[in-house]
Amino acid sequence: FVANDLQLDDDCRMLIVTGPNMGGKSTYMRQTALIVIMAHIGSFVPAASATIGPIDRIFTRIGAADNVSGGQSTFMVEMTETANILHNATKSSVVLIDEIGRGTSTFDGVALAWATAEHLARVNCSFTLFATHYFELTTLSEILPQTKNVRFDAVENGNEIVFLYSVKQGPASRSYGLAVALLAGLPTDVIERARAHLRTIEDKTLQPKYDADNDQIPLFDNDLSQIKSVLDATNPDELSPKEALDLVYHLYSLKKSRIH
Numbered sequence: 001f002v003a004n005d006l007q008l009d010d011d012c013r014m015l016i017v018t019g020p021n022m023g024g025k026s027t028y029m030r031q032t033a034l035i036v037i038m039a040h041i042g043s044f045v046p047a048a049s050a051t052i053g054p055i056d057r058i059f060t061r062i063g064a065a066d067n068v069s070g071g072q073s074t075f076m077v078e079m080t081e082t083a084n085i086l087h088n089a090t091k092s093s094v095v096l097i098d099e100i101g102r103g104t105s106t107f108d109g110v111a112l113a114w115a116t117a118e119h120l121a122r123v124n125c126s127f128t129l130f131a132t133h134y135f136e137l138t139t140l141s142e143i144l145p146q147t148k149n150v151r152f153d154a155v156e157n158g159n160e161i162v163f164l165y166s167v168k169q170g171p172a173s174r175s176y177g178l179a180v181a182l183l184a185g186l187p188t189d190v191i192e193r194a195r196a197h198l199r200t201i202e203d204k205t206l207q208p209k210y211d212a213d214n215d216q217i218p219l220f221d222n223d224l225s226q227i228k229s230v231l232d233a234t235n236p237d238e239l240s241p242k243e244a245l246d247l248v249y250h251l252y253s254l255k256k257s258r259i260h
Helices: 025-040 074-088 107-124 137-141 175-181 187-201 224-233 241-259
Strands: 014-018 058-061 094-098 127-131 148-157 160-169
Touching: 014 107, 014 137, 025 058, 025 094, 025 127, 025 224, 025 241, 058 074, 074 094, 074 107, 094 107, 094 175, 107 137, 107 241, 137 148, 175 187
Parallel strands: 014 127, 014 148, 058 094, 094 127
Antiparallel strands: 148 160
């Protein structure tokens, strides 16, 4: 067992948790809920020290399962549980969100996860652990109040992966999905083919190429009609989630600057 600290208070009410599958994210969240429950029933808790204020409810969106008898798909169950959290969580609630948005397209998933995190931070203001594999969400710490990033790391040694299970400050820098898939027993040729596809996706460039770090964007130099032409020429299915979000924010800031 690896002991990990957790601090949620008025300075930080949300942690965006990233890291590999089987790296410890879900355990970290579940142990938080269990310790809160144990403290509220007057029990000892498995910690060197703990300061826990009054908590009115614990909300969770963890796991993936459909509801056959209720006619609900896995994604519908996920959205129903999320809706319940957003409608009912308060500043005194603990909220655990684990990988929301997996049951739909990448763009929809990122957008829903992003908007959910925003609502929790700005409206509910609950004590929230928000685990995700969407690295785009790690930028939320720059724009949302009282939000920080933590991560669980792993180390690759050849074809082996070693999970460290210790929480560290800051976002994860990469995913270990293929390493975990190999550990699960997927055929080597499938893993190698997946690596080849991954390299192709990562190296893929857009025409016209959008440079999020370049403030001087020639395509937008003339007038707003050129923005429309750029969007018309852009295939959204070829954008990575990060590129899509960058493009939206830059277009929005450009629109504001031209209006004002």
